[in-house]
Amino acid sequence: MHKPGVFVVGPWLLALLLLGLTSPTLAASAPASAAELHELLQTFRRLKEPPEHDEEPHFERLGLEDPYTVIVRAALEHPEPGHVIAKLRERYALNAAAARALLLGQLVTIPPDDPWATLTPEQVRRALESYLTAAHEAPGSLVVLTAILTLPQSYLVPKQEFEARFLEALDAAPAPVETAIQLSRMGGDLHGWHVPLAALAVSRQPEVLPRALEALGLGEHGRTATLFYFAAFQALRAHQDGDFPAATAERLLRNLLKQQQPSLAVELARQLPATAREALLAGRWTVQDSHYISTVGGDRIEVEPPGDLRPGLAAALLLGGDTQAAADWFAHAAPVPSNLREQGKDCSPEVHHALLSFLLKPEPGADPFSLLVADARCGRVLEYPWNLMLAQVFQSRYQEEARDHLSLAVESERRKPDVMPLQAHLTFLDGARATFEAADKERLARLESALAALPKQTGDSMPAAEADPVAPRIRELLAAPSASAFTEHPLAEAPKTKPSPRWSPIKSGLQPPAGFHAVRAERSGKRVLLLALSQRLDPVGEVSGGGYWLLESQDGGRTWSSLLYTGLRQYRPYELAKKSSLPMLDGDTLRLEASVRELEEKSITFPPLKLTTKREKKNLFLQARLSELQRDSDADGLPDLVEERFLTDPKAADTDADGLSDGEDPLPQVPAVDRGSEGPEARLLAAFLAMLNEGEHVQKGLEVGLPDEDSPQDVLRLPKGTTPESRYDVTFLEMKRGGLRGVRLTSRTLVFTSEEIAKAEERFGRFFGLDVSLLLNAKGDQALITWNARWRGGRYLARIQNGQWVFESLSSWIT
Known part of the structure; x- marks a missing residue:
């Protein structure tokens, strides 16, 4: 654990050092009075134990003790300025003024009573001015210069201002070049800022190059270090100072390859002495x-x-x-x-x-x-x-x-x-x-x-076998008015009378079907109504719980006799209440307390950690007839609200006119053809989709949704069971429908082009269908399959064994 808020100065530290920046005019800060230091140190009297503090490792790497540790030890002995200043003078060979300034800078930025305090720009500036005073009083003091470089939250001060102050402190040293080389030995995890210190020293005094290389060491891999090594190589060659040290040459060669500079690596390798090349060829490495x-x-x-x-x-x-x-x-x-x-x-x-x-x-x-x-x-x-x-x-x-x-x-x-x-x-x-x-x-x-x-991209990975006869009908369905069954009302207008029969809430104990997450439940005798979220028809991944469903049981929740899709989706725009005094069902009328929490879909990222709303409204209820939710105009077994989501025709039992009703057709938008007309890609795709639908890709414990109103910093959780997946019951597939002609599937697959999905998202909200690409080898007995649902995906290797396709997962990813 390091000091909170410590800003480790990155590789930009001395970008302007050689510009000869002058320090910006600052209001002179008053030196610390004995009374102020006395008051700050009195905090130690009230502490029951030393304040929590982890020593700054950068001091240790220079052979120095962290000054705050010295201050804490001295203050616990005797919390008076004179005693603590004396200890700092003794430990770091400072005069009284330098020790006083160092003490003030440390106490301002690491208060003993609250080491986790958030600093203000004024506090950082005051500490910086105190350290600058110390640097002038004790020129070249490594402890003071390191205190500047490790100043907590130094980013609160403009970069040029901070750099100018540090340069002023460095140039106060009797030998700035030697001091820069010493500071560069801090090394370690300082993100490479010590490389510019070494470069600064060499820029001012090229003859220090060998010692600068020694100070820098051979553990640096970044671009900054590679530039330094390469510049050193050029400088030594130009001055004909002999062979480049073998270990440094090898490090430079490795860095050039790592920094994607292969031509420069080849050039360097050819300029190495024959003995050095032979050692590398034999694998006799000189660095670790x-x-x-x-x-x-x-x-x-x-x-x-x-x-x-x-x-x-x-x-x-x-x-x-x-x-x-x-x-x-x-x-x-x-x-x-x-x-x-x-x-x-x-x-x-x-x-x-x-x-x-x-x-x-x-x-x-x-x-x-x-x-x-x-x-x-x-x-x-x-x-x-x-x-x-x-x-x-x-x-x-x-x-x-x-x-x-x-x-x-x-x-x-x-x-x-x-x-x-x-x-x-x-x-x-x-x-x-x-x-x-x-x-x-x-x-x-x-x-x-x-x-x-490369030749121009052809588009879909699966070719269209022929013109798509269903495309015009899907365009009409996408342009048709919404089939929503609900109307919105103020909660104050809800009926005050008790419904008959009476319904009482159920708080726990119900086991929804696989793929459903309980929101709210009520019981009347053995009849149970369960309002639940599911992604069966709304594959939105981590963005929300999906769509709202109404489930009914006639045996107290042991089995579910009816599953009705409401056509409502969480956050588009409603979120239905988890608790309400308004009964859900009154006769044939369904009433659901709700609030508007309309998701701003532009805020969706992967993972969706900062979802926001674009409209909110409370104290509402939604009302619909159960008969509206159950309506099946074409008697194909699919309610009209489900068909709207499927983009099948609610007024025609067989949307693709292939002799199979939409309720029975696994590919309701792809006309069936005689078996044997499909190609190898289609047969492979059928086997792959069947494998996916076995449920092995169902993700456990995903966090989904907008921040909960009661806990705005946390996302809504689905802590129990499984987050539903579209592929578990319905697969939304993005490709040309012609590529599936003749395919025999055992689960329902809805196939849309990318243009249709874009239009469907305007109508229903963002959802994440499955995009699949297939690459068969020359023999046709192996294939690489890439699947992508936008928020997760992966790759499979497919092989034919005993006349059947078998699959091996190669890699997968999830946001």
């Missing part, structure tokens, strides 16, 4: 990967063997056209275990090895389907140049997969900032930065060119 692990008892360093850089160099050489050298490096690469993902490790090396094997050990007519599977099984986003090479392999047979890889890579590249925010004015890094930026532009250009070279 290490990182700090923060623990309650303090920090520790974990050291791991470095990864094998030979496959990365092989890929870089292959990208540059040197196939023979690439093959040589890959031939020396270590074997890669096939279960890295199961071990909780990065599984990308498995994909890298498979790709290099495919390219460097080609077989005539090889099908890259195995690479599809390896990539899907790993589920990691590959970086450059692996994404480009994999896409180039896929484009011959699996163009959409190639497009996905390249589109993602291009989008990621375009989101990167054009310039490095921190080192823009560190002249020591100018040459390296220019080289990196040129390589960045080349990388983006190659990815964009590869994407542009």
Whole structure:
């Protein structure tokens, strides 16, 4: 646990240090009086135990004790300013004025009576001014400079102001360059800000480069550190100061590959002495990967063997056209275990090895389907140049997969900032930065060119067998008026008389059918009415509980004789009351207390953590006739309200005119045809949908919905049972209906085009149908299946065994 609110200064810290910023004019803060310090320290008299505080590890890394610890120990002995100041002077070799200023800064930002206090900009500024006073009184004091860099909530002060004050404190030191190098040794988990300190030192005094490298160490992997290493490499070459240290050269090579700079990695490898290249080729590594692990008892360093850089160099050489050298490096690469993902490790090396094997050990007519599977099984986003090479392999047979890889890579590249925010004015890094930026532009250009070279996208993954005869009818249904059975009334107008028979509320003990979540229940004798939420017809994932249903039991809730869809969906716009003095049923009239809590669908994110409403209204009730909910105009077994949601015709028993009524037809919008006319994709899709509908994808314990009014910081929970899934009883499938002609399904599937779903969402609200894409291998006996319900999805490998398709889950995701 670290001090609350501590803002660890990131890699932007000294972006403007070399601009020669002048300190902005601040109102001079009055120095702390003895009376003020006395009052602050008196808090320690009232404490029954020392205030909770975890020592700041950055002081420890410089061999310093956290000054707040010194202050607490001294104040508990004798809480008077003179005593505490004397202890600070003794511990850090400060004069009285510097110790007093350091004491004030610490007490202002970490109050002893409330170490979790939220600071104000004024408090942060006062502490900063106190530390600056201390820095002038004790020039070059590491404890004072570190106190500035670890100032809690320093972001409350404008960045330029904070940087200018720190630069003023640093330049007060007798030897700012030496002090900067010492501070850079803080290292660890400071997010790389010590790299610019080292760069600053070298910028001002290039001859300190060897000691700056030593201070920086070899554990840095980020772009900032890579720039520094690369600039150091260029500087040593320019000054002909001998060979670049082997360990630093290896770290730079690893960093260049990690930072997606393969051409620069190849250039560096070719400039290394022959002995150094031979050592790398043989796998004799000179560095270790290490990182700090923060623990309650303090920090520790974990050291791991470095990864094998030979496959990365092989890929870089292959990208540059040197196939023979690439093959040589890959031939020396270590074997890669096939279960890295199961071990909780990065599984990308498995994909890298498979790709290099495919390219460097080609077989005539090889099908890259195995690479599809390896990539899907790993589920990691590959970086450059692996994404480009994999896409180039896929484009011959699996163009959409190639497009996905390249589109993602291009989008990621375009989101990167054009310039490095921190080192823009560190002249020591100018040459390296220019080289990196040129390589960045080349990388983006190659990815964009590869994407542009792909044939234009054809649209749906499943082809349309012929013109869609049901499409015009669906357009008419989408344009028809809503079939809502309910009217809205003020709660004050609800009847005051007791209904007959009398209904009494049921608080617990009922077991709804699978896929339903109880909202409210009432009993009259053995007759039970249950108002419940279900996603059977409203697949909204985590956004809400779905649609409202009315369930009826004639045997006290042991079995359910009637399940009526109300046509109401939670938050569109109503939320029905969980408790009410208004009975639900009076004769044939259903009355449900409600409030308007209309979801702002623009607020939906994944996961939906910050859902908001766009309209609210309380004290309402909704009224409808049970007979309206039960109406089945075409006598096909589906109530009109259900057919409205299905987008089947409530006035025609057989919407697709294939001889099966809508109540019996598993594909009510796809005309049936004679068996045998379907293609291999359709047969595979039928088997896959049947597997999904076995219920293995039902998610347990999802949190759904808008924040509860009683607990605005918490989302509505479905704590018991299972969150219903559309695929459990009804699958909403997004594709061209022609791709399902001739398919035989055992569960109901509603098939809509993407355009129809967009229109349906305008009518019913957002819902998440299932999008499925199939990629068959050349032999037709294996397939990669990708399914996506927008808030979750995954991939399967399908194989034919004993004449049947069997499925293996490769990866899955959920928001």
